[in-house]
Amino acid sequence: MATHKLLLLPGDGIGPEVMGEVKRLIDWLNSAGIAKFETDTGLVGGSAYDAHKVSISEGDMAKALAADAIIFGAVGGPKWDAVPYEVRPEAGLLRLRKDLALFANLRPAVCYPALADASSLKREAVEGLDIVIVRELTGGVYFGEPKTITDLGNGQKRAVDTQVYDTYEIERIGRVAFELARKRKNKVTSMEKRNVMKSGVLWNEVMTQVHKREYPDVTLEHQLADSGGMMLVKAPKQFDVIVTDNLFGDMLSDIAAMLTGSLGMLPSASLGEVDVKSKKRKALYEPVHGSAPDIAGKGLANPIAMISSFGMALRYSFDMGELADKVDAAIAAVLASGLRTADIKSEGTTAASTTQMGEAILKEL
Amino acid sequence: MATHKLLLLPGDGIGPEVMGEVKRLIDWLNSAGIAKFETDTGLVGGSAYDAHKVSISEGDMAKALAADAIIFGAVGGPKWDAVPYEVRPEAGLLRLRKDLALFANLRPAVCYPALADASSLKREAVEGLDIVIVRELTGGVYFGEPKTITDLGNGQKRAVDTQVYDTYEIERIGRVAFELARKRKNKVTSMEKRNVMKSGVLWNEVMTQVHKREYPDVTLEHQLADSGGMMLVKAPKQFDVIVTDNLFGDMLSDIAAMLTGSLGMLPSASLGEVDVKSKKRKALYEPVHGSAPDIAGKGLANPIAMISSFGMALRYSFDMGELADKVDAAIAAVLASGLRTADIKSEGTTAASTTQMGEAILKEL
Ligand SMILES: CC(C)[C@H](C(=O)O)[C@@H](O)C(=O)O
């Protein structure tokens, strides 16, 4: 049995708590002889700042580069609101994305039937929702230069951020979306603002070309990002795979996640290019929810998004699709049994702590 | 009685139809001696392109600069998808905003009780919703330079858009938001991405300063634009005034509009600075909805957003608040009577065409 190297980066807030439940799962998989994971742990975000005055240390970056997959909790919190911009908690996550070239961010937005009532949307609008946002993650306004604040004198400053996209960056994220659509409902909706942004013009043009050249069997639609956002709120089930840039993806995937009523349940995968020699790809898996500092340390956090992110790692990094299916089934079974953490608690269900939820899923497995 | 100069720019798609109902209202106000409007008409968007191969002619720009207010329909449609970027329909609207320095875009998102069920959100989430998005409209990535597509050779192109904000631009839009909040529930929520964008850092800093220095009596909260978007979907009633930049404002105001279930009902105002001498300000009023080419020319369009935008003109440009109240009351009364255009039709209500709706509102007045 092959040994897989995992780097666990719990981060801040509820990160360590939910990571604890993944650790429990990994230990069991190892001891039951189902898989062989070698785990190491590192610091990222505010916790790295507290220890080393950086958002991630060079040592942990080296571990990240050497790992087969990174399991990431969450970063940030008001405690670090005043730290310098360069070492703010988010910088650690952004550096991991950039230095590992994790250009493809997959964010499924699935509405668990048992939780449809937790959505602010009407049940009929979201029940059965199953879409994936494919977000470009290493380009655009997140990393473009110049990115500066300049003092102009007279109390005036000028802030500049730069959105940059090259053809190849749009092509490769397009391919990820089309490939994924082929395994799903075969439809891709590309979103940009071509009526205002030159990057939107190029995005639209390149998506159209990749589609025509390589994926004519997949349905491709284009929407302006603003009306796409509206459609997501009005009738989300019309979508299958949505492909969009880094900043629009940030907004749209959060909105899609919120629609489901299952924010504490949603995983994500950030993937690099497949290496031609080793056939491996760099990858980082993290829950869609944030560090939720207000409930940290209280045993209230929902570990399902984190466990489900580990499930995505099994599927995308270790070709253990069957085991991943079992993890998904265990989560569904526990939900069906009526167990709920505080964020998804409703009348007639049983309250569970982070640990109780993690243990119940493990028992189900 | 003072004479007010209006420029009507119906634009494309359903623009001319809904503008027709405003024209009817203006004619009646004139003939009944209630007000004195001098109206002129111009072309913008695709219709200007068809006539002059530009998105707005110099002659119409001159009229716009000379008018006391511009009443704007909508622009765009698939017919002009292939026209050169510089003369695409939207360019006409963007030029009006920029050349008239209409930096403050006010977009109320109000849920009409009679229409709450048209929302994809649960009634309790949106009933009574009354928020305003104050969007910066002449800066940011919409107008920043460079804005280019460069051929890099080897089939590669590079697209660049630039987000630029200066202190004074953030200050003046902040003041609009704080002033407005004082007349409402006294709360402003500022949204940006300070964790990723330098313009977000400056935005946050300047809003904090303006608040401390000039509006300490107003409550100011800051949210990241992505989680702000989520909160808008989850619990929109927590907001009063939201102030944000041009691009985030585009996305967030469309989402807020869609929440209400009343997209065909929502007006907007785009305002310039008040001139110290004349005490006047340039202004453009337009419905939040687009040109809806699919239903254009069929008498199906809802004229309420357009009429309500004219109502905002009465209030903000001509100090006719009482008359504006009467227009609002007439709209509410017609809705209460059960008359509905197709977009808001539900069981037990009476179908109306664009003209029937316009006439009913006028009769009510
Ligand atoms: C933490 C932050 C930098 C990040 C982003 O903006 O990408 C987060 O919002 C996300 O969506 O993963």
Ligand SMILES: CC(C)[C@H](C(=O)O)[C@@H](O)C(=O)O
């Ligand atoms: C038509 C388009 C240029 C415009 C924008 O992006 O500002 C529209 O979406 C709006 O919100 O007024």
